[in-house]
Structures are given as structure tokens and as C-alpha cells.
Amino acid sequence: MSRRNSRPLSLHIPEPPSRPGDEADFSHFEIPAAGVVARPDTAVAASEIRDMVHTLVRVLDDDGRAVGPWDPKLDADTLRQALRAMMLTRAFDERMYRQQRQGKTSFYMKCTGEEAVACAAAMAIDSDDMCFPTYRQQGLLVTRGYSMVDMMCQIYSNERDPLKGRQLPIMYSSKAAGFFSISGNLGTQVPQAVGWAMASAYSEDTRIAAAWTGEGATAEGDFHYAMTFATVYRAPVIINVVNNQWAISSYSGIAGGDEATFAARAIGYGMAGLRVDGNDFLAVYAATRWAAERARTNQGPTLIEHFTYRAEGHSTSDDPARYRPSEEAKRWPLGDPIERLKQHLVAIGEWDDERHAALGKELVEQGKAAGREAESYGTLSGENVVQADSMFEDVFKEVPWHLVEQRDQAEAERQAWHK
Amino acid sequence: MAQMNMIQALNSALDVMMERDPKVLTFGEDVGYFGGVFRVTDGLQKKYGLKRCFDTPIAEGGIVGVAVGMGAYGLRPVAEIQFADYIYPGLDQIISEAARLRYRTAGEFTSPITIRSPYGGGIYGGQTHSQSPEAIFTHVAGLKTVIPSTPYDAKGLLISAIEDDDPVMFFEPKRIYNGPFDGNHSRPVTPWAKHPASEVPEGHYSIPLGKAAVVREGGAVTVLAYGTMVHVAIGAAEATGIDAEVVDLRTIWPVDIETIEASVKKTGRCVIVHEATRTSGFGAELSALVQERCFYHLEAPIERVTGFDTPYPHSFEWNYFPGPIRVGSALRRVMEA
Numbered sequence A: 001m002s003r004r005n006s007r008p009l010s011l012h013i014p015e016p017p018s019r020p021g022d023e024a025d026f027s028h029f030e031i032p033a034a035g036v037v038a039r040p041d042t043a044v045a046a047s048e049i050r051d052m053v054h055t056l057v058r059v060l061d062d063d064g065r066a067v068g069p070w071d072p073k074l075d076a077d078t079l080r081q082a083l084r085a086m087m088l089t090r091a092f093d094e095r096m097y098r099q100q101r102q103g104k105t106s107f108y109m110k111c112t113g114e115e116a117v118a119c120a121a122a123m124a125i126d127s128d129d130m131c132f133p134t135y136r137q138q139g140l141l142v143t144r145g146y147s148m149v150d151m152m153c154q155i156y157s158n159e160r161d162p163l164k165g166r167q168l169p170i171m172y173s174s175k176a177a178g179f180f181s182i183s184g185n186l187g188t189q190v191p192q193a194v195g196w197a198m199a200s201a202y203s204e205d206t207r208i209a210a211a212w213t214g215e216g217a218t219a220e221g222d223f224h225y226a227m228t229f230a231t232v233y234r235a236p237v238i239i240n241v242v243n244n245q246w247a248i249s250s251y252s253g254i255a256g257g258d259e260a261t262f263a264a265r266a267i268g269y270g271m272a273g274l275r276v277d278g279n280d281f282l283a284v285y286a287a288t289r290w291a292a293e294r295a296r297t298n299q300g301p302t303l304i305e306h307f308t309y310r311a312e313g314h315s316t317s318d319d320p321a322r323y324r325p326s327e328e329a330k331r332w333p334l335g336d337p338i339e340r341l342k343q344h345l346v347a348i349g350e351w352d353d354e355r356h357a358a359l360g361k362e363l364v365e366q367g368k369a370a371g372r373e374a375e376s377y378g379t380l381s382g383e384n385v386v387q388a389d390s391m392f393e394d395v396f397k398e399v400p401w402h403l404v405e406q407r408d409q410a411e412a413e414r415q416a417w418h419k
Numbered sequence B: 001m002a003q004m005n006m007i008q009a010l011n012s013a014l015d016v017m018m019e020r021d022p023k024v025l026t027f028g029e030d031v032g033y034f035g036g037v038f039r040v041t042d043g044l045q046k047k048y049g050l051k052r053c054f055d056t057p058i059a060e061g062g063i064v065g066v067a068v069g070m071g072a073y074g075l076r077p078v079a080e081i082q083f084a085d086y087i088y089p090g091l092d093q094i095i096s097e098a099a100r101l102r103y104r105t106a107g108e109f110t111s112p113i114t115i116r117s118p119y120g121g122g123i124y125g126g127q128t129h130s131q132s133p134e135a136i137f138t139h140v141a142g143l144k145t146v147i148p149s150t151p152y153d154a155k156g157l158l159i160s161a162i163e164d165d166d167p168v169m170f171f172e173p174k175r176i177y178n179g180p181f182d183g184n185h186s187r188p189v190t191p192w193a194k195h196p197a198s199e200v201p202e203g204h205y206s207i208p209l210g211k212a213a214v215v216r217e218g219g220a221v222t223v224l225a226y227g228t229m230v231h232v233a234i235g236a237a238e239a240t241g242i243d244a245e246v247v248d249l250r251t252i253w254p255v256d257i258e259t260i261e262a263s264v265k266k267t268g269r270c271v272i273v274h275e276a277t278r279t280s281g282f283g284a285e286l287s288a289l290v291q292e293r294c295f296y297h298l299e300a301p302i303e304r305v306t307g308f309d310t311p312y313p314h315s316f317e318w319n320y321f322p323g324p325i326r327v328g329s330a331l332r333r334v335m336e337a
Helices: A050-054 A076-101 A115-124 A139-144 A148-156 A189-201 A222-231 A264-270 A281-296 A335-346 A353-376 A388-392 A399-416 B006-020 B043-050 B060-073 B086-096 B134-138 B151-163 B228-240 B256-266 B280-296 B324-336
Strands: A130-132 A209-214 A237-241 A273-278 A301-305 B024-028 B053-055 B077-082 B114-119 B144-146 B168-173 B213-216 B221-225 B244-248 B251-253 B270-277 B303-306
Touching: A050 A189, A050 A264, A076 A115, A076 A139, A076 A335, A076 A353, A115 A139, A115 A209, A115 A237, A115 A281, A115 A335, A130 A189, A139 A148, A139 B006, A148 A335, A148 A353, A148 B270, A189 A209, A189 A222, A189 B086, A189 B213, A189 B244, A209 B060, A209 B251, A222 A264, A222 A388, A222 B060, A237 A281, A264 A273, A264 A301, A273 A281, A281 A335, A335 B114, A388 A399, A399 B280, B006 B024, B006 B077, B006 B151, B006 B168, B024 B060, B024 B213, B043 B134, B060 B077, B077 B151, B114 B151, B134 B144, B134 B251, B134 B270, B134 B280, B144 B151, B151 B168, B213 B228, B221 B228, B221 B256, B221 B280, B221 B303, B221 B324, B228 B244, B228 B270, B244 B256, B270 B280, B270 B324, B280 B303, B303 B324
Parallel strands: A130 A209, A209 A237, A237 A301, A273 A301, B024 B053, B024 B077, B077 B114, B114 B168, B144 B168, B221 B244, B221 B270, B270 B303
Antiparallel strands: B144 B251, B213 B244
């Protein structure tokens, strides 16, 4: 078998359609009109809804009207509550970003443009359902009413930090808020969510679990372990893939997004999959309700791809202008989740610019007040950082001999040195 | 009391704990209906039902990840990794997640999980069924690592591991599942039935983690060993006629430093034996600890007898395995020093 005449092979390296200096280009996205996607019964077999992974569930149209079968028909008070949660999340982000820039902490990550993904989910599931987030779902905590002061104290690693200064800023954890400890090793939380959900089913509980991962980390083995175990054991879990197009500087094609949608990953596992407009609060809410209903009725897991856009840098250590067109965020075809929900409330006569401006001001004040209190307990750059002598605790339930020795030696050396 | 080999003793530990605590469940590859490739979970699915003892996909990262989630919920999962050689895909979930969860959440979430895995050589398992990766886990803050050497200890230690509120790595020396192999591979293995530690209570009992056992008293040299090597060390002491004190560590981390220190200060000599490769093996840590604490009592350099720093070979297994000739030679060297 001679291959002498065959042409040389070529290696494909995916590249995004535009880079700095280019025109931002989203023309390759197919975006169906709001309201056109059917809403299957929650008892449907996953094999009957495979087309759902190739479209986009959208409720809010360009005029701010809620249309089609996925409209969750929320009352105006609930819609205003949703708007407030998203705006508060953004106000919190803006404040903490500035505080980081002022040197009061080492690191911060905003979720600008992705508020609907977390806030809508938090409102669509029950408050005691368990969340296994990644690092851009602060909206879950904000929506669930977790203390902003506690969040800030974590970011400042101060004397009131619930995590005692042991975690990178924004890696929150709160058992009471049903918010599992964030891990910087991406993807690990997804099989953990499946395990938690299996434990809930094992215990004949009624609570379900939900996990979030970025599209970039779907390439991790953990994501695929989670998909397999969730399907095999029909775990009552919602696996959310937040496709914000960028994994630091790598566009979604590097994670395999050019060849198939992330929602389409569900098909190979036999899992129900949905793909939703992640900047449409009502669509995210409705899809999450649908998936939660399936989970609660032992229909098993659902994969939801939230199609959204990371409007800001990856973190305070990142400058996106170095790898994508600077006006790309403005060109994002699915708009801004806060503006879209506001437009809807205005369109149905339940909101106006004046009230919106007043709410914005109120939330900024709320953030300022929380900030003043949190900073009174210390900041990373200040005096009242959490005491280092707790460093040796909680490695194990009881402190073993070697940690006692290490702690005592460190203390003795410090004291002797300063004599 | 009943007579049990190590497999039966481990099975009994799981049985006792599943009977006592509905939060205990076990799973892994081939663990359910079949009862595990080494039969450790034999009969548990039949007795406790599908949901308490079940098969998993071949995905160690998934097995451990799911166990961490179950632990966070409040269960006490016992996950089996079919061979310790297969544990590496699960390392991120063990090292970055299970081990650190208590610390990074200031005690709010914990990982009360046990990961069982057969380890070690001597069964012609080649590179992927013979390794001894225990040292990796002792290097990780937040893990306990346990290795029994008899049926009695295996049951009592596994019960303690399951009841422990921290994650425990539980490595089972598969070469001695059926009998206390002393390294003389050409002789038939004595079955556990002839060993006093095969007398095992049928009910609940526990052996505290972090406590070693002096399994052979002696005054001339201390041998620190665990797992299969405990029996090889005893055999070598008997073959050489050297008055060696053999300390079975049982829990390798946190190690029982008091027992080690007392023994080495008494004998003034120390030989450390393990099957795992030498460089950065757990013997290096033991050697450092002994040096730090017993330096002025030592009359000879500390010796390590370990697997060689090569991958585990298949056909040269008995050239590789740190058997009685190598352990006996080390004992003679430290006595002559």
C-alpha cells in the first residue's frame, strides 16, 4: 500500500473570525426569532428533543415583548425582583472592581453581561436546592439574599472573612446559601454536583443540584465524567454550560465550539439538552424551570447551554483588548440582560426610566454601605487581615501532631527572632 | 470470632458499617452484582440492595468526584478504585478537592469519604496492576493514608476509616489478601487460617488511625514497614537470626511518631522497607523523621529497602520485589556498621 502520491496532511488550528483591529463579526451565528422554539413536555424522552440543542430558546423579542411557549408568565413584582437582583449583582461587581484597582484586594472577577444566567437560575430553583457554581455566578448569592458584607469580607480576607483568608477572592462558599465552595481547578464541581444529586435521590430527599461550568472547561475530563454518571444514574441535576465565548483569551472554538454546539454534547450521552439565549432572563428562567421539573420528577439530568457573552475581561489580571476586537462586546447580537428585562418591564407598563435610575442609585448606595462596613473589618492591603494562627486548623477535623509541631515551631521562631 | 482472610475481613467491615449506618454506601468498577474483582464487596448488593452497592463507569475521576459530592451532602461513601495503578485519573478530585474541602470552606463542607484500593506487587500484574503509589497521598495536606497487614487490622482499620470525618486513602496489599506472604515466592503461601490475626470478631470494632503496632519485639534494629513488607521483614529477621523489632505502621499518615521514636531510640538502628520506588518514596520521609528525632541514638546509617526506581517489570518481578534477600542483607549491613 503506497502512499507516495497522497498529499501532505495539514493540521487545523481553529481561529476566531476576528482579532484586535478587525471588525467584530458575529454573522456566523444563527439566531432564531424569539418565541419560535416549541416547549416540549417535561416528561419527554431525551431522544425526542435532539433538535433543541441546535436552536436557541428565546422569549424576549427585539421590542421587549415576551413571546412564545417558553414565556414563564412571571408577574410584575417578580420581574422587578429579577431586575433588582441583576442590577445589584452589577453594582456589586463595579464596586469590587474599583476596590481591587485601588489595591484593597488582590483579585476580582466581574460577570458583566452574564447576570441573567445566575440570577434567573437562582429564582427558578428552590432556595434549598444545591448550587455547584464556577467563578462567575455571584448572582446566585446576590439573588438568594446572601450578605454582601460577607462576600466583601471574603474578598478582603479580613477578620470577618467566613473562609478565614484561605481562599482566593471570589471563591465563595456558603452551606446556608446552598452555594458549594468554588474551585479554581475548573470542572471539578460538575461531577460533585452529580454526586450530591445522587445522594439526594439515594436519601429520598426532594432537593436537586445544579452545576455551572464555562464552555472552556467542558473540555475537562470532569465534565464528561459528570455527563456519564448523571445519565447512567438519572441524577436529579441541571448541568449549565455558560458559553460566554471566551476562556481567558481562547475563543469557544478552542473548546470544540466550532464543530458542534455545547448543548449538543448532551446527545451522545442520551441526556436532555437545551440551548438558550443567556442574555434573556425569561428564557433562562423558563429553561431552568423545565430542567428542574424533570429532575424533581425523576426524569433525570438536563444540560443547558447558556449562549451569552463575557462583556469584560476574564479577571482583573486580564486585558481582552489584546486578543479580541475592543468593540466586540457592543456588537454582541443578544444585547444586555439588564437592558432587555428593563425594556420588557417598560413595554408592559410596569417600569420607567425614572424608577430605573432611582433603583440604580439605591443599589449603588447599598453597595457603598456594605463596602464601608466590610472595609471597617479590614482589607487585604490593610491591618486587619485574618490572623495567620488559624492557618493550621481545618486541615483535618483534629490538628495532628505534625501540624502542632509546625505551628509551635513557627511561633517560637517568630518570638525568638523579635526578642 | 470467626476465621477470615483479608478479603473476608474487609467484606465484614463494609457489612458491619452498612448495617449500622444507612449513610454508608459503596461503589466502583465491578463492585455491584459481581462483588469486585477481588470479591471484597461480595454479597453486599444482594444484602443491601442496588442503591447501596453498585457498579460504576470506568472513570476514576468520576468515581471520586461523585464521592466528594455525596460526602458534601452528608453520606459516607466508600469508593473502590479497582487497582491503585488506576487511581491517577482521580488525583485532581482527591488532591485538589477531597483533601482541601474542609480547609477551604473553614469546616463547612467536609469529605468523610473512604477510597479503597488494592495495591502492590507480587502477583505478576505487570506495570498497571502492581504499583504502590501511597507516598503521593502522604504528600497532600488533608489526607489520611492507611495500609493494613492482617485480616484483624484490615477490618478494624476500615471501620475507623469509614467512621472518620476526613478523607481516608485505604490501600489493601493484594499479595496478602489470602495469606501472609513473606517474600519467599517459590514456596506455597501459608493461608491466613494459620495466623493468629485471622481470628476476627464478627461485629463492630475499630483500630484507631494513627497508631502503629510493634509486631515483633527486638533490641538490635528497628524495621519500619507496612502492608506486605511487614511479613517479609518478619521473615527476614527470622532467617538472619537478627533481633529485629518490626514496627507495622498501619496508618502511614499521620504516622505514629511516638512508637517509631521509642523503638529507634531503644535499638539505635533503623531499616525502612516498602515496595514502592525509592526516590521520594515514603521511606525518605520516615528516614528524615528518624534522623531529626533519633540522630544521637543512631549507631549506623539508616537503610532503605525499596522497589527499584524503574517501572514495575512483569517477568523480572522477583528481581524487582524487595524480598527476603534484600531485607536480610540490609539487616546484616546495619548490624555490621
